[in-house]
Amino acid sequence: MTSAQYRFRPINLLGATTARWLVFVAIGEGIMGAWSAADIFVLSNFDTLSQRTLDTWSLTGLIAFVHIGLYLTTVVIAARWIYRANANTCANRRKLETPPPWAVGWFFIPFANLWKPYKAMAEMVRANRRSGTDLPLGPWWAAWLISGIVGNISARIAFSGNDPSTLMTSSVLGVIASLAGIAAALLFRRIVMAVTEAQTAQLQAEVF
Template sequence: MADEPAAPQQARLEKLASRLQWLLPLFGVSLALVVLCDRLGLADPQRASRPALATSVAIALVQLASALLCVIISAMWLHRASANLAERGVPMRHSPTGAWGWYFLPIANLFKPLGAMKEIWAASIGTDGSVGTTTDPLLVRWWSAWIVGNIALSMSARTESIGGTSMAIVLDVVGVVALFAAGLFFARIVDAVTSSQGGASTAATFA
Protein backbone atom coordinates (compact mmCIF):
# COMPACT_ATOMS: atom_id res chain seq x y z
CA MET A 1 0.00 0.00 0.00
CA ALA A 2 2.91 2.36 0.63
CA ASP A 3 3.62 2.47 -3.09
CA GLU A 4 0.13 3.63 -4.09
CA PRO A 5 1.04 7.36 -4.10
CA ALA A 6 3.60 6.55 -6.82
CA ALA A 7 0.84 5.65 -9.28
CA PRO A 8 -0.20 9.27 -10.06
CA GLN A 9 3.45 10.23 -10.48
CA GLN A 10 4.00 7.40 -12.95
CA ALA A 11 0.86 8.42 -14.81
CA ARG A 12 2.24 11.95 -15.05
CA LEU A 13 5.56 10.62 -16.37
CA GLU A 14 3.74 8.58 -19.01
CA LYS A 15 1.64 11.56 -20.05
CA LEU A 16 4.73 13.72 -20.51
CA ALA A 17 6.44 10.92 -22.44
CA SER A 18 3.50 10.53 -24.80
CA ARG A 19 3.60 14.23 -25.62
CA LEU A 20 7.31 14.11 -26.36
CA GLN A 21 6.80 11.25 -28.82
CA TRP A 22 5.12 13.63 -31.28
CA LEU A 23 6.62 16.94 -30.20
CA LEU A 24 10.22 15.89 -30.84
CA PRO A 25 9.65 14.84 -34.49
CA LEU A 26 7.53 17.97 -35.02
CA PHE A 27 10.42 20.12 -33.82
CA GLY A 28 12.87 18.33 -36.12
CA VAL A 29 10.68 18.65 -39.20
CA SER A 30 9.77 22.28 -38.54
CA LEU A 31 13.43 23.15 -37.95
CA ALA A 32 14.35 21.61 -41.30
CA LEU A 33 11.58 23.58 -43.03
CA VAL A 34 12.65 26.84 -41.38
CA VAL A 35 16.23 26.37 -42.57
CA LEU A 36 15.00 25.44 -46.06
CA CYS A 37 12.75 28.51 -46.27
CA ASP A 38 15.64 30.69 -45.19
CA ARG A 39 17.99 29.21 -47.80
CA LEU A 40 15.39 29.61 -50.56
CA GLY A 41 14.77 33.22 -49.62
CA LEU A 42 11.14 32.53 -48.69
CA ALA A 43 11.59 34.30 -45.37
CA ASP A 44 13.00 37.47 -46.96
CA PRO A 45 10.33 40.21 -47.22
CA GLN A 46 12.29 41.81 -50.08
CA ARG A 47 12.47 38.66 -52.21
CA ALA A 48 9.57 36.39 -51.33
CA SER A 49 5.99 36.65 -52.53
CA ARG A 50 3.31 37.37 -49.97
CA PRO A 51 1.97 33.77 -49.88
CA ALA A 52 5.50 32.36 -49.58
CA LEU A 53 6.34 34.82 -46.82
CA ALA A 54 3.14 33.97 -44.95
CA THR A 55 3.93 30.27 -45.21
CA SER A 56 7.47 30.74 -43.93
CA VAL A 57 6.20 32.83 -41.00
CA ALA A 58 3.66 30.12 -40.12
CA ILE A 59 6.36 27.45 -40.22
CA ALA A 60 8.64 29.59 -38.06
CA LEU A 61 5.87 30.01 -35.48
CA VAL A 62 5.28 26.25 -35.40
CA GLN A 63 9.01 25.69 -34.98
CA LEU A 64 9.23 28.24 -32.16
CA ALA A 65 6.21 26.79 -30.36
CA SER A 66 7.41 23.20 -30.73
CA ALA A 67 10.90 24.14 -29.52
CA LEU A 68 9.50 25.89 -26.45
CA LEU A 69 7.17 22.99 -25.65
CA CYS A 70 9.99 20.47 -26.13
CA VAL A 71 12.16 22.36 -23.65
CA ILE A 72 9.40 22.66 -21.04
CA ILE A 73 8.04 19.12 -21.32
CA SER A 74 11.52 17.55 -21.53
CA ALA A 75 12.49 19.39 -18.34
CA MET A 76 9.30 18.20 -16.65
CA TRP A 77 9.93 14.63 -17.78
CA LEU A 78 13.54 14.67 -16.56
CA HIS A 79 12.46 16.09 -13.20
CA ARG A 80 9.71 13.49 -12.78
CA ALA A 81 11.88 10.55 -13.90
CA SER A 82 14.61 11.52 -11.42
CA ALA A 83 12.12 12.26 -8.62
CA ASN A 84 10.41 8.88 -9.09
CA LEU A 85 13.71 7.13 -8.44
CA ALA A 86 14.55 9.29 -5.43
CA GLU A 87 11.09 8.67 -3.95
CA ARG A 88 11.66 4.92 -4.26
CA GLY A 89 14.82 5.22 -2.20
CA VAL A 90 17.34 5.06 -5.04
CA PRO A 91 20.45 7.09 -4.10
CA MET A 92 20.86 9.79 -6.77
CA ARG A 93 23.90 12.02 -7.24
CA HIS A 94 21.90 14.46 -9.37
CA SER A 95 18.79 16.07 -7.93
CA PRO A 96 15.55 16.19 -9.95
CA THR A 97 16.21 19.89 -10.55
CA GLY A 98 19.77 19.21 -11.61
CA ALA A 99 18.58 16.61 -14.12
CA TRP A 100 17.26 19.44 -16.31
CA GLY A 101 18.93 22.51 -14.82
CA TRP A 102 22.39 21.61 -16.13
CA TYR A 103 21.22 22.23 -19.70
CA PHE A 104 21.06 25.95 -18.99
CA LEU A 105 24.54 26.40 -17.50
CA PRO A 106 27.37 27.23 -19.95
CA ILE A 107 30.29 24.78 -20.06
CA ALA A 108 28.54 22.41 -17.65
CA ASN A 109 25.85 21.82 -20.28
CA LEU A 110 28.43 20.06 -22.43
CA PHE A 111 28.73 17.07 -20.09
CA LYS A 112 26.61 17.28 -16.93
CA PRO A 113 23.24 16.53 -18.62
CA LEU A 114 24.70 13.30 -20.00
CA GLY A 115 25.81 12.32 -16.50
CA ALA A 116 22.34 12.97 -15.10
CA MET A 117 20.68 11.01 -17.91
CA LYS A 118 23.16 8.16 -17.48
CA GLU A 119 22.17 7.98 -13.81
CA ILE A 120 18.44 7.96 -14.60
CA TRP A 121 18.97 5.31 -17.28
CA ALA A 122 21.08 3.05 -15.07
CA ALA A 123 18.76 3.34 -12.06
CA SER A 124 15.68 2.72 -14.20
CA ILE A 125 16.92 0.05 -16.60
CA GLY A 126 20.19 -1.27 -15.14
CA THR A 127 20.08 -4.72 -13.59
CA ASP A 128 21.38 -3.51 -10.23
CA GLY A 129 20.42 0.17 -10.39
CA SER A 130 24.05 1.28 -10.22
CA VAL A 131 25.89 3.68 -12.50
CA GLY A 132 28.77 1.88 -14.14
CA THR A 133 31.83 3.18 -15.92
CA THR A 134 30.38 2.59 -19.39
CA THR A 135 27.56 4.48 -21.08
CA ASP A 136 24.79 2.80 -23.07
CA PRO A 137 25.33 3.27 -26.84
CA LEU A 138 21.89 4.89 -27.18
CA LEU A 139 22.89 7.60 -24.72
CA VAL A 140 26.17 8.13 -26.56
CA ARG A 141 24.39 8.49 -29.91
CA TRP A 142 21.83 10.89 -28.43
CA TRP A 143 24.36 13.15 -26.75
CA SER A 144 26.82 13.12 -29.65
CA ALA A 145 24.07 14.09 -32.10
CA TRP A 146 22.87 16.84 -29.75
CA ILE A 147 26.33 18.38 -29.38
CA VAL A 148 27.18 18.09 -33.10
CA GLY A 149 23.85 19.59 -34.14
CA ASN A 150 24.12 22.61 -31.87
CA ILE A 151 27.73 23.29 -32.80
CA ALA A 152 27.03 22.93 -36.53
CA LEU A 153 24.11 25.39 -36.51
CA SER A 154 26.07 27.85 -34.39
CA MET A 155 29.03 27.66 -36.78
CA SER A 156 26.70 28.02 -39.78
CA ALA A 157 25.49 31.43 -38.65
CA ARG A 158 29.03 32.65 -38.01
CA THR A 159 30.39 31.20 -41.26
CA GLU A 160 27.74 32.90 -43.38
CA SER A 161 28.38 36.24 -41.69
CA ILE A 162 31.91 36.22 -43.13
CA GLY A 163 30.85 35.14 -46.61
CA GLY A 164 31.18 31.37 -46.43
CA THR A 165 27.76 30.60 -47.86
CA SER A 166 28.59 27.14 -49.26
CA MET A 167 30.11 25.98 -46.01
CA ALA A 168 27.19 27.47 -44.10
CA ILE A 169 24.76 25.37 -46.15
CA VAL A 170 26.76 22.22 -45.40
CA LEU A 171 26.75 23.07 -41.71
CA ASP A 172 23.00 23.71 -41.85
CA VAL A 173 22.42 20.24 -43.28
CA VAL A 174 24.69 18.62 -40.70
CA GLY A 175 23.07 20.56 -37.87
CA VAL A 176 19.49 19.81 -38.87
CA VAL A 177 20.14 16.11 -39.48
CA ALA A 178 22.04 15.77 -36.20
CA LEU A 179 19.36 17.52 -34.13
CA PHE A 180 16.60 15.49 -35.80
CA ALA A 181 18.52 12.32 -34.94
CA ALA A 182 19.08 13.56 -31.38
CA GLY A 183 15.33 14.06 -31.03
CA LEU A 184 14.60 10.53 -32.21
CA PHE A 185 17.24 9.08 -29.88
CA PHE A 186 15.86 11.09 -26.97
CA ALA A 187 12.35 9.84 -27.74
CA ARG A 188 13.65 6.25 -27.52
CA ILE A 189 15.34 7.01 -24.19
CA VAL A 190 12.16 8.58 -22.84
CA ASP A 191 10.09 5.59 -23.93
CA ALA A 192 12.51 3.04 -22.45
CA VAL A 193 12.90 4.81 -19.10
CA THR A 194 9.17 5.50 -18.77
CA SER A 195 8.26 1.89 -19.55
CA SER A 196 10.89 0.54 -17.17
CA GLN A 197 9.80 2.79 -14.31
CA GLY A 198 6.20 1.79 -14.94
CA GLY A 199 7.12 -1.87 -14.66
CA ALA A 200 9.10 -1.25 -11.48
CA SER A 201 6.19 0.67 -9.96
CA THR A 202 3.74 -2.13 -10.75
CA ALA A 203 6.08 -4.78 -9.34
CA ALA A 204 6.59 -2.78 -6.14
CA THR A 205 2.85 -2.27 -5.67
CA PHE A 206 2.06 -5.99 -5.86
CA ALA A 207 5.19 -7.21 -4.08
Protein backbone atom coordinates in the same frame (compact mmCIF):
# COMPACT_ATOMS: atom_id res chain seq x y z
CA MET B 1 7.70 4.72 -2.14
CA THR B 2 8.84 8.02 -0.80
CA SER B 3 12.06 9.71 0.12
CA ALA B 4 12.63 12.75 2.27
CA GLN B 5 12.08 15.02 -0.73
CA TYR B 6 10.43 13.16 -3.61
CA ARG B 7 7.37 11.04 -4.26
CA PHE B 8 7.02 8.46 -6.99
CA ARG B 9 4.35 9.71 -9.40
CA PRO B 10 2.93 8.18 -12.59
CA ILE B 11 4.98 9.22 -15.59
CA ASN B 12 3.24 7.42 -18.45
CA LEU B 13 1.17 10.39 -19.65
CA LEU B 14 4.09 12.81 -19.43
CA GLY B 15 6.33 10.31 -21.19
CA ALA B 16 3.83 9.82 -24.03
CA THR B 17 3.45 13.59 -24.42
CA THR B 18 7.21 14.09 -24.50
CA ALA B 19 7.64 11.34 -27.09
CA ARG B 20 4.94 12.91 -29.27
CA TRP B 21 6.51 16.36 -29.17
CA LEU B 22 9.92 14.94 -29.97
CA VAL B 23 8.42 13.59 -33.19
CA PHE B 24 7.14 17.10 -33.93
CA VAL B 25 10.63 18.48 -33.36
CA ALA B 26 12.14 15.85 -35.67
CA ILE B 27 9.65 16.85 -38.38
CA GLY B 28 10.41 20.52 -37.77
CA GLU B 29 14.13 19.84 -38.07
CA GLY B 30 13.47 18.05 -41.34
CA ILE B 31 11.59 21.07 -42.67
CA MET B 32 14.39 23.39 -41.55
CA GLY B 33 16.94 21.14 -43.23
CA ALA B 34 14.95 21.17 -46.46
CA TRP B 35 14.69 24.95 -46.21
CA SER B 36 18.46 25.25 -45.80
CA ALA B 37 18.98 22.93 -48.77
CA ALA B 38 16.60 25.09 -50.84
CA ASP B 39 18.58 28.14 -49.71
CA ILE B 40 21.69 26.55 -51.18
CA PHE B 41 19.88 26.12 -54.50
CA VAL B 42 18.64 29.72 -54.49
CA LEU B 43 22.07 31.07 -53.62
CA SER B 44 23.70 28.93 -56.31
CA ASN B 45 21.30 30.34 -58.90
CA PHE B 46 21.01 33.83 -57.44
CA ASP B 47 21.91 35.63 -60.67
CA THR B 48 19.39 33.73 -62.79
CA LEU B 49 16.31 34.01 -60.56
CA SER B 50 13.81 36.81 -60.93
CA GLN B 51 13.48 39.50 -58.28
CA ARG B 52 9.92 38.40 -57.63
CA THR B 53 11.09 34.86 -56.91
CA LEU B 54 13.77 36.17 -54.56
CA ASP B 55 11.28 38.41 -52.73
CA THR B 56 8.86 35.52 -52.34
CA TRP B 57 11.60 33.21 -51.11
CA SER B 58 12.67 35.70 -48.44
CA LEU B 59 9.24 35.34 -46.82
CA THR B 60 9.89 31.65 -46.13
CA GLY B 61 12.18 32.79 -43.33
CA LEU B 62 9.04 32.92 -41.20
CA ILE B 63 9.34 29.13 -40.98
CA ALA B 64 12.20 29.66 -38.55
CA PHE B 65 9.91 31.41 -36.05
CA VAL B 66 7.45 28.51 -36.13
CA HIS B 67 10.31 26.09 -35.56
CA ILE B 68 11.58 28.10 -32.60
CA GLY B 69 8.14 28.02 -30.97
CA LEU B 70 7.89 24.27 -31.53
CA TYR B 71 11.36 23.71 -30.14
CA LEU B 72 10.82 25.81 -27.01
CA THR B 73 7.55 24.06 -26.24
CA THR B 74 9.29 20.69 -26.50
CA VAL B 75 12.13 21.89 -24.26
CA VAL B 76 9.63 22.72 -21.50
CA ILE B 77 7.86 19.36 -21.82
CA ALA B 78 11.11 17.39 -21.98
CA ALA B 79 12.47 19.25 -18.94
CA ARG B 80 9.40 18.22 -16.98
CA TRP B 81 9.94 14.60 -17.99
CA ILE B 82 13.63 14.68 -17.02
CA TYR B 83 12.74 16.11 -13.62
CA ARG B 84 9.97 13.58 -13.00
CA ALA B 85 12.04 10.59 -14.14
CA ASN B 86 14.87 11.66 -11.83
CA ALA B 87 12.50 12.38 -8.94
CA ASN B 88 10.89 8.95 -9.32
CA THR B 89 14.33 7.36 -9.24
CA CYS B 90 15.22 9.20 -6.04
CA ALA B 91 11.85 8.36 -4.49
CA ASN B 92 12.62 4.71 -5.11
CA ARG B 93 15.54 4.97 -2.69
CA ARG B 94 18.10 5.04 -5.45
CA LYS B 95 20.60 7.78 -4.72
CA LEU B 96 21.63 9.88 -7.69
CA GLU B 97 24.70 12.07 -7.70
CA THR B 98 22.76 14.72 -9.61
CA PRO B 99 19.46 15.72 -7.93
CA PRO B 100 16.35 16.26 -10.10
CA PRO B 101 16.54 20.09 -10.25
CA TRP B 102 20.13 19.96 -11.49
CA ALA B 103 19.37 17.18 -13.97
CA VAL B 104 17.43 19.93 -15.76
CA GLY B 105 19.45 22.94 -14.64
CA TRP B 106 22.77 21.77 -16.07
CA PHE B 107 21.36 22.14 -19.60
CA PHE B 108 21.32 25.92 -19.08
CA ILE B 109 24.80 26.39 -17.56
CA PRO B 110 27.38 27.40 -20.20
CA PHE B 111 30.32 25.00 -20.65
CA ALA B 112 29.01 22.66 -17.96
CA ASN B 113 26.14 21.86 -20.34
CA LEU B 114 28.67 20.10 -22.60
CA TRP B 115 28.86 17.06 -20.28
CA LYS B 116 26.91 17.49 -17.03
CA PRO B 117 23.43 16.81 -18.50
CA TYR B 118 24.74 13.65 -20.16
CA LYS B 119 26.26 12.48 -16.90
CA ALA B 120 22.98 13.05 -15.06
CA MET B 121 20.94 11.33 -17.77
CA ALA B 122 23.28 8.33 -17.96
CA GLU B 123 23.11 7.88 -14.18
CA MET B 124 19.32 8.01 -14.17
CA VAL B 125 18.97 5.67 -17.13
CA ARG B 126 21.29 3.10 -15.56
CA ALA B 127 19.15 3.14 -12.42
CA ASN B 128 16.04 2.39 -14.49
CA ARG B 129 17.49 0.11 -17.13
CA ARG B 130 15.77 -3.19 -17.66
CA SER B 131 17.81 -6.33 -18.15
CA GLY B 132 19.18 -6.54 -21.69
CA THR B 133 18.19 -2.97 -22.56
CA ASP B 134 20.84 -0.95 -24.38
CA LEU B 135 19.85 2.67 -24.93
CA PRO B 136 21.66 5.07 -27.31
CA LEU B 137 22.89 7.57 -24.73
CA GLY B 138 26.22 8.23 -26.45
CA PRO B 139 24.80 8.71 -29.96
CA TRP B 140 22.00 10.89 -28.58
CA TRP B 141 24.40 13.20 -26.76
CA ALA B 142 26.77 13.40 -29.74
CA ALA B 143 23.86 14.33 -32.04
CA TRP B 144 22.58 16.86 -29.50
CA LEU B 145 25.97 18.58 -29.25
CA ILE B 146 26.51 18.62 -33.02
CA SER B 147 23.05 20.06 -33.60
CA GLY B 148 23.51 22.80 -31.01
CA ILE B 149 27.08 23.78 -31.80
CA VAL B 150 26.81 23.64 -35.59
CA GLY B 151 23.41 25.38 -35.51
CA ASN B 152 24.88 28.18 -33.39
CA ILE B 153 27.80 28.61 -35.79
CA SER B 154 25.40 28.66 -38.74
CA ALA B 155 23.31 31.40 -37.16
CA ARG B 156 26.36 33.51 -36.28
CA ILE B 157 27.69 33.25 -39.82
CA ALA B 158 24.30 34.23 -41.26
CA PHE B 159 24.19 37.36 -39.07
CA SER B 160 27.79 38.31 -39.86
CA GLY B 161 27.17 39.12 -43.51
CA ASN B 162 24.69 39.15 -46.38
CA ASP B 163 26.88 38.14 -49.32
CA PRO B 164 25.96 34.88 -51.11
CA SER B 165 29.18 33.10 -50.11
CA THR B 166 28.60 33.72 -46.40
CA LEU B 167 24.96 32.72 -46.62
CA MET B 168 25.89 29.57 -48.55
CA THR B 169 28.23 28.48 -45.76
CA SER B 170 25.52 29.16 -43.20
CA SER B 171 23.00 27.09 -45.18
CA VAL B 172 25.34 24.11 -45.53
CA LEU B 173 25.94 24.14 -41.78
CA GLY B 174 22.19 24.50 -41.30
CA VAL B 175 21.59 21.24 -43.17
CA ILE B 176 24.15 19.46 -40.98
CA ALA B 177 22.60 20.89 -37.80
CA SER B 178 19.10 19.81 -38.89
CA LEU B 179 20.19 16.25 -39.66
CA ALA B 180 21.84 16.03 -36.26
CA GLY B 181 18.73 17.55 -34.69
CA ILE B 182 16.52 14.86 -36.24
CA ALA B 183 18.82 12.15 -34.87
CA ALA B 184 18.94 13.75 -31.41
CA ALA B 185 15.14 14.05 -31.18
CA LEU B 186 14.47 10.47 -32.27
CA LEU B 187 17.21 8.96 -30.11
CA PHE B 188 16.04 10.89 -27.07
CA ARG B 189 12.49 9.73 -27.80
CA ARG B 190 13.73 6.15 -27.58
CA ILE B 191 15.30 6.87 -24.19
CA VAL B 192 12.17 8.60 -22.92
CA MET B 193 9.94 5.70 -23.96
CA ALA B 194 12.21 3.07 -22.39
CA VAL B 195 12.55 4.83 -19.02
CA THR B 196 8.85 5.68 -18.95
CA GLU B 197 7.97 2.04 -19.64
CA ALA B 198 10.33 0.82 -16.92
CA GLN B 199 8.99 3.20 -14.27
CA THR B 200 5.37 2.54 -15.24
CA ALA B 201 5.89 -1.23 -15.01
CA GLN B 202 7.55 -0.80 -11.63
CA LEU B 203 4.65 1.25 -10.31
CA GLN B 204 2.10 -1.27 -11.58
CA ALA B 205 4.06 -4.16 -10.03
CA GLU B 206 4.01 -2.48 -6.63
CA VAL B 207 0.31 -1.69 -6.87
CA PHE B 208 -0.59 -5.28 -7.64
